Amino acid sequence: MNEFAFRSALTGPQLAALALIPPAILALYFLKLKRQPLEVPSTYLWHKAIEDLHVNSLWQRLRQSLLLFLQLLIAALALLAAWNPTWLSHELRGERYVFLIDNSASMSAADLEPSRLEWSKQTAAQLIEQMRPGAAAMIVSFSNTARVEQQFTTNRNELLNRVAAIRPTSRPTNLREALLLAAGLANPGRTSTDAGDVQVADALPAEMFIFSDGHLPAVEGFSLGNLEPTFITTGSAAAKNVAISAFSVRRPERRASEIEVFARLHNHGLETAEASVELRLDGELIDASRMTIEPGESDGIVFPLTEMETGVLELRADSRDDLVADDRAWVAVNPPQPARVLLVTPGNDPLEYALTTGRANERAEVTLEPPPFLAGERYQAIANSDAYDLVIFDRCRPETMPRANTLFIGTTPVGGQWQQLESADVPVIIDTNSAHPLMNLIALGDVDIVEARPLEVPSGGQVLVESQAGPLVAIAPREGFEDAVIAFPLVDAEQVYTNWPLRLSFPVFVLNVLDYLGHSEDALEQGFVRPGQSLALRLSGAGEEIRVRDPGGDEVRVSRGNLGAFNFAATDQLGVYEIMADDISMGSFAVNLFDADESAIRLAEDPKLKIGFIDVAGQAAPQVARREIWWYLLLAALGVALVEWYIYNRRVYL
Amino acid sequence: MSQTTEEPLLSPELLARLERLEFVSRKIFRGKFKGERRSKRKGQSVEFADFRNYVVGDDLRFIDWNTYARLDRLFLKLFLEEEDLHFYCLVDTSRSMEFGEPTKLHFARQLAAALGFVGLIRADRVRIEPLGPDKPPSAPMLRGRSSLWRMLDYLNSFEAGEAQPLAASVKQFCLRNPGQGIVVLVSDLLDRGGYEEALRYLLARRMDVYVVQVLAQEEFDPELAGDLRLVDCEDQDVAEVTISAPLLKKYKQTLAAFLASVREFCHARGMVHLVANNQTPVDQLILSYLRQRGLVR
Numbered sequence: 001m002n003e004f005a006f007r008s009a010l011t012g013p014q015l016a017a018l019a020l021i022p023p024a025i026l027a028l029y030f031l032k033l034k035r036q037p038l039e040v041p042s043t044y045l046w047h048k049a050i051e052d053l054h055v056n057s058l059w060q061r062l063r064q065s066l067l068l069f070l071q072l073l074i075a076a077l078a079l080l081a082a083w084n085p086t087w088l089s090h091e092l093r094g095e096r097y098v099f100l101i102d103n104s105a106s107m108s109a110a111d112l113e114p115s116r117l118e119w120s121k122q123t124a125a126q127l128i129e130q131m132r133p134g135a136a137a138m139i140v141s142f143s144n145t146a147r148v149e150q151q152f153t154t155n156r157n158e159l160l161n162r163v164a165a166i167r168p169t170s171r172p173t174n175l176r177e178a179l180l181l182a183a184g185l186a187n188p189g190r191t192s193t194d195a196g197d198v199q200v201a202d203a204l205p206a207e208m209f210i211f212s213d214g215h216l217p218a219v220e221g222f223s224l225g226n227l228e229p230t231f232i233t234t235g236s237a238a239a240k241n242v243a244i245s246a247f248s249v250r251r252p253e254r255r256a257s258e259i260e261v262f263a264r265l266h267n268h269g270l271e272t273a274e275a276s277v278e279l280r281l282d283g284e285l286i287d288a289s290r291m292t293i294e295p296g297e298s299d300g301i302v303f304p305l306t307e308m309e310t311g312v313l314e315l316r317a318d319s320r321d322d323l324v325a326d327d328r329a330w331v332a333v334n335p336p337q338p339a340r341v342l343l344v345t346p347g348n349d350p351l352e353y354a355l356t357t358g359r360a361n362e363r364a365e366v367t368l369e370p371p372p373f374l375a376g377e378r379y380q381a382i383a384n385s386d387a388y389d390l391v392i393f394d395r396c397r398p399e400t401m402p403r404a405n406t407l408f409i410g411t412t413p414v415g416g417q418w419q420q421l422e423s424a425d426v427p428v429i430i431d432t433n434s435a436h437p438l439m440n441l442i443a444l445g446d447v448d449i450v451e452a453r454p455l456e457v458p459s460g461g462q463v464l465v466e467s468q469a470g471p472l473v474a475i476a477p478r479e480g481f482e483d484a485v486i487a488f489p490l491v492d493a494e495q496v497y498t499n500w501p502l503r504l505s506f507p508v509f510v511l512n513v514l515d516y517l518g519h520s521e522d523a524l525e526q527g528f529v530r531p532g533q534s535l536a537l538r539l540s541g542a543g544e545e546i547r548v549r550d551p552g553g554d555e556v557r558v559s560r561g562n563l564g565a566f567n568f569a570a571t572d573q574l575g576v577y578e579i580m581a582d583d584i585s586m587g588s589f590a591v592n593l594f595d596a597d598e599s600a601i602r603l604a605e606d607p608k609l610k611i612g613f614i615d616v617a618g619q620a621a622p623q624v625a626r627r628e629i630w631w632y633l634l635l636a637a638l639g640v641a642l643v644e645w646y647i648y649n650r651r652v653y654l
Numbered sequence: 655m656s657q658t659t660e661e662p663l664l665s666p667e668l669l670a671r672l673e674r675l676e677f678v679s680r681k682i683f684r685g686k687f688k689g690e691r692r693s694k695r696k697g698q699s700v701e702f703a704d705f706r707n708y709v710v711g712d713d714l715r716f717i718d719w720n721t722y723a724r725l726d727r728l729f730l731k732l733f734l735e736e737e738d739l740h741f742y743c744l745v746d747t748s749r750s751m752e753f754g755e756p757t758k759l760h761f762a763r764q765l766a767a768a769l770g771f772v773g774l775i776r777a778d779r780v781r782i783e784p785l786g787p788d789k790p791p792s793a794p795m796l797r798g799r800s801s802l803w804r805m806l807d808y809l810n811s812f813e814a815g816e817a818q819p820l821a822a823s824v825k826q827f828c829l830r831n832p833g834q835g836i837v838v839l840v841s842d843l844l845d846r847g848g849y850e851e852a853l854r855y856l857l858a859r860r861m862d863v864y865v866v867q868v869l870a871q872e873e874f875d876p877e878l879a880g881d882l883r884l885v886d887c888e889d890q891d892v893a894e895v896t897i898s899a900p901l902l903k904k905y906k907q908t909l910a911a912f913l914a915s916v917r918e919f920c921h922a923r924g925m926v927h928l929v930a931n932n933q934t935p936v937d938q939l940i941l942s943y944l945r946q947r948g949l950v951r
Contacts, residue, residue, distance in 0.1 A: 035883035036883065041887060042888070066898075
């Protein structure tokens with residue numbers, strides 16, 4: 001495995017110029033050789049001695065030029081050092097390599113100098129240096145997505161450049177996509193086995209180096225095939241990290257005039273950590289505290305604040321740990337954006353009451369129209385624009401579906417996807433899908449229904465309320481919007497169909513409808529965004545184009561998509577993104593890490609990857625990197641120079 | 655060259671120790687004047703040597719009349735003659751003698767002065783000559799203790815300079831000084847023309863020859879380093895060397911071989927050879943080494 005190679009950074013002409021030095025020394029030696037004259041009593045004996053010596057051999061002459069030879073030796077050593085002889089203790093013997101380099105958030109940890117990612121890049125570069133000439137390699141960086149930094153190439157410089165160009169991200173980790181990319185050439189989808197088969201690509205086995213800190217979910221159902229994996233772990237088992245695991249703003253139910261800022265810190269290290277916590281509003285310090293967190297434990301902290309309208313709250317937790325990405329978190333508090341709701345009804349008092357509660361008024365601006373409105377031209381105009389976020393059809397149906405979310409009460413959306421079954425008397429509610437946001441905090445145990453026509457839910461839809469006769473409330477997607485259907489009318493001119501409007505769950509349901517289908521968000525209840533997550537920004541009042549300014553100050557132009565939303569995916573950076581339309585701020589959103597897997601940077605005792613049915617044990621580092629010995633050569637040259645000086649100045653004879 | 659800084663040639667202590675010494679000649683030479691040493695000749699002295707039969711013409715004063723009275727035959731009483739000795743000291747003054755600390759020349763002068771003093775106090779005839787100058791100043795023949803200061807002055811006038819080959823200088827000396835005696839040659843013998851010819855001239859005069867080869871410490875153990883262009887101070891000859899351990903080793907081997915060849919040459923011809931390091935004190939050289947070699951006692 002050991003091999004010796006010259007890896008000079010100098011080009012041929014430069015080396016040739018260096019090679020001229022020894023002849024130059026020889027020439028100078030003979031040109032300069034000037035014997036010091038010295039008067040002696042008699043040269044008689046000397047002549048005899050010299051004659052005797054001359055008879056001897058060539059070696060005597062060589063010995064006379066000892067200093068010359070020492071100088072030549074120095075030059076030779078220096079030349080050799082310039083040639084950069086390198087002892088390669090672990091040369092990679094294979095033909096093809098794949099380097100998978102993790103650049104997720106946890107790889108930014110600084111427990112290795114300068115960071116885990118940099119260390120991985122250096123190690124990968126060393127491995128690339130050790131590749132046999134002619135061997136090809138491919139570079140893939142991965143976080144939750146994978147990116148081919150360099151396709152298979154034998155160009156070593158290109159590979160090194162591409163490795164050096166890998167940048168850290170703040171994303172979570174998932175190996176699957178990277179493995180799929182790596183396996184592309186190693187495991188072709190089909191192989192030709194019969195003579196008649198069309199020739200397909202031959203499998204090209206490759207050795208695969210995975211650089212990661214091991215916080216990877218197992219990759220199920222993946223076969224490595226011709227890939228030979230080596231898992232090189234980075235990071236230390238003693239890494240310290242105190243992470244902000246939650247940061248939110250809420251309004252206490254009892255004291256509506258105040259808001260509370262809530263933060264939770266988790267200590268992922270092995271030692272008790274102290275963290276100083278700072279809360280800043282728009283960059284100005286407004287509160288601070290100090291927390292002591294036991295290892296493996298979480299601790300929460302609440303900052304009470306008086307009312308605030310808008311702004312960016314930032315939390316900083318400084319505990320001198322190894323990962324800084326999770327030491328800051330942001331919440332963007334936007335001005336309230338009430339949902340624009342169109343209610344088309346022949347008259348529905350319970351619903352109208354529910355839409356005019358104080359909470360509902362905060363969240364929605366409701367426009368009331370009678371069913372004949374649907375036949376008019378104004379409806380057509382509204383249906384084709386995004387003037388409303390939510391349209392509620394109470395016992396009526398439009399001819400064309402609006403470009404908005406809808407709620408149908410007692411009828412179904414047009415288009416034939418939805419069907420209603422035969423009428424069922426007194427259906428008994430047997431289940432509610434409480435996981436769906438529409439059914440949040442809703443219990444229907446005390447609701448009685450006189451008569452309903454159970455639903456046939458289109459594919460992709462979800463049943464929210466199930467009765468023994470069939471689904472009573474359901475929701476299904478439609479071209480980027482969602483349609484919710486209640487299978488029974490609430491009231492009629494003649495009769496009341498249900499006692500639900502009398503129950504507490506009804507106004508709550510209406511609020512859920514406004515929140516979920518109307519996209520109304522309380523100013524304080526801003527959801528957070530994960531790094532790398534794509535957003536569909538629904539902005540009423542914006543034109544066809546918005547600009548998003550990321551935390552780094554760069555602006556990205558986003559055009560309105562087909563479905564009316566602005567799709568924005570460049571959320572790689574942590575921090576606050578500001579949305580601008582025609583130089584008017586439309587609010588902002590924050591991207592926070594909040595990922596326990598990425599924050600838990602401590603390396604496991606025996607890190608391993610589970611890929612399919614194979615466990616790949618982690619290695620600390622490739623056995624040995626190359627060792628350059630020019631350093632020793634230069635030392636030897638220096639030593640010879642000292643010897644030469646000594647011989648020249650002292651009386652040392654050979 | 656650096657005489658002002660050099661120590662005096664003879665210190666009082668050294669003089670005191672030299673007082674007790676005298677030259678020993680392995681050969682007995684005919685002296686010119688009556689001296690303090692025995693002569694081969696029988697002559698007039700108080701020391702009885704032998705008897706021989708009288709032949710006509712003998713000096714009647716030496717007939718032993720007591721024997722004639724007892725034996726009625728004429729015998730001649732022979733006495734040992736006491737004579738003086740010729741002592742020559744040849745000091746090499748070529749440029750190469752200027753090296754070393756103290757210089758080899760200074761060392762040679764010291765040695766010559768000490769030996770000359772020994773000769774002076776024993777009433778020998780002492781002549782010290784510089785070897786090298788083309789036309790050397792006529793060297794005074796010195797005798798007696800009173801000549802000590804003249805000798806020292808004369809020695810102090812020696813200066814290293816352009817020199818003719820060693821052999822030519824010695825030949826000139828031999829031509830000028832026909833007498834026999836002890837000759838001490840103080841030189842480094844580093845002459846491109848070789849030392850053998852010079853020594854043969856001295857031998858031909860049947861002199862009692864002592865060769866004191868003076869070398870500087872730097873020549874025994876050169877402290878050199880680097881790439882050098884060695885220039886011979888006498889003839890500007892150049893040797894390009896890069897100092898290395900094998901070269902130094904080779905140099906020392908060459909030096910040892912050279913000294914060994916000189917010693918062998920001398921011993922084979924009855925000469926005494928002595929290698930002197932310029933760091934060796936002169937008194938030690940004389941009182942120890944030269945005494946062992948039999949020059950003095």
